[in-house]
Amino acid sequence: MSVLIFVELDEGKIKKSSQEAIFYGAKVAETMGTSATAVVAGQADQSELAAAGRFGATKVLHAADGKLNEPNGMAYASVVAAAAQQEGASVVVLAKSSLADAMAARLAGKLKAGLAANAIELPDLSDGFQVKTSIYTGKAFAYTNLTADTKILAIKKNTIETEETDATATVEAFSPALNDGDFGLKVTNTEKATGDVLLPEADLVVSAGRGLKGPENWGIVEDLAKALHAATACSKPVSDLDWRPHHEHVGQTGIKVSPNLYIAAGISGAIQHLAGVNSSKVIVVINKDPEAPFFKSADYGIVGDVFDVLPRLTKAVQAL
Template sequence: MSVLIFAELDEGKIKKSSLEAIFYGAKVAEMTGTSATAIIAGPADDAELASAGRFGATKVLHATDPKLTEPNGMAYATVVAAAVQQEGSKVIVLAKSSLADAMTARLAGKLKAGLAANVIELPDLSNGFLVKTSIYTGKAFAHNELKADIKILAIRKNTITPEEKDGTAPVETFTPALNEADFAISVKNTEKSSGDILLPEADLVVSAGRGLKGPENWGIVEDLANALQAATACSKPVSDLDWRPHSEHVGQTGIKVSPNLYIACGISGAIQHLAGVNSSKVIVVINKDADAPFFKSADYGIVGDVFDILPRLTEAVKAL
């Protein structure tokens, strides 16, 4: 029996959110008196894979089949299900992402697993298996009892702060039988902004709304984001107006983020926007309207013109 962690790669490196999942899984293994195995699919070198040991994994299964080079939720679910069977795993941990979502659902269907999405704390094992999840788009929490034999925990970013230690995990090549039907979807084209910090992974987010007046003014937002090494985001009206791509829209019907710092520039703070960002650790609001509702949900606020304030903040960051 072991805790199994599904870890994702981004260009051959284990994603930061997956390191958090590995650390979380290792903690659960510690709590349940078992060990933590990571399963990773796709190309990566052994040193990178072995580094999962620094976050508590005691073994890494590496699915190396070239058919798994491109992320594929259905095929990865088949691989993870085989790993669950081999390891006798009862708890599967992973970090929320678009790939993880696609994988998790298929896996839950295969294993008849009890599934908790958006987990935000370590489980409470004092009476059954209870996990706290974020619901109503961050407006509330639920304490869920997972009653199935096999449990899947999809954790949200910033659920736990990973602590690194010395050590590496042995890497074993894993070659389960793949299922042809999992490759029925063909990918024609992928458009991905490269080099940028991915919004769901970002520790720091600079977000802007209609107060920026037009897409041509986004330079001051990007300058601050670059200085901070933050990701950029936007409000729903901005993505509806096509000033920014939909993949940057945070809020109730967009991306939900939980970074360490969320800076909202020229966003009034409709309840639907707050829902997507209110799990952020620290919220800064900059708005020229002192009555903007967002100030009530902020930790720091500046009433002022974003066109004046943002360049000054950028300079102040560079001076740090």
């Protein structure tokens, strides 16, 4: 009857979004009067695994088979399904990511589980199992009843504010039988930006649009992002023009973000762009056009030239 949380690693460390998932799962477990168990696949230090306890997991199942060292959504989904069976878990929690999204779907099929794909609050267990989810790309919410015996909650970033304790989790080796069929994909090449803050994980995002006039001008965006330890993002036209890579494109057909702070420079704010960013806690818009529709959806606005304003903001952050 326990709650199971899939914990994703990044270079051997528990990802920040997974810390949130553990905390969220532990809260659900508390309401259900049960315990929270984390499941981790791939290589990790025992001390890092035990740290799952800081966020509320009492136990960590560690699937350390060398075949799992490379992230593999299908194999990981099989590991989590096996863990759910072993633990008799009726709720599985994951933090949304490119890996977890693919896993959640396979898991829903494997466990015949009802999946809330964009949960944004703790579930209400007072009458059945209901959870608030984000739909229409952030333009609306649905109160979704999960009616199957097993429930999967894939949570968006910033669904819950985490708290830490000094607790440690007990770590158990977990060695489910692996299925050859899960290893049919061959990764032939990986390109990944290193050293940068990953956009879906970022608490702060500095985004820019066509108002920057060309890719050669992105230095002022990167400078502000660096000063803030923020991720950089862009609008769809900028990614379509190849000024910036596609994985930085936020909006209806790009990445959906929900950071604490989203700064938009030189982006007019088409409804498709707003859809991807409107669950951000605080939105700042900088645009030289006072009529830019984005100002209507912003918390703070500056009508001004981005080439003047961005460097001044960077200096002000550096002076803090």
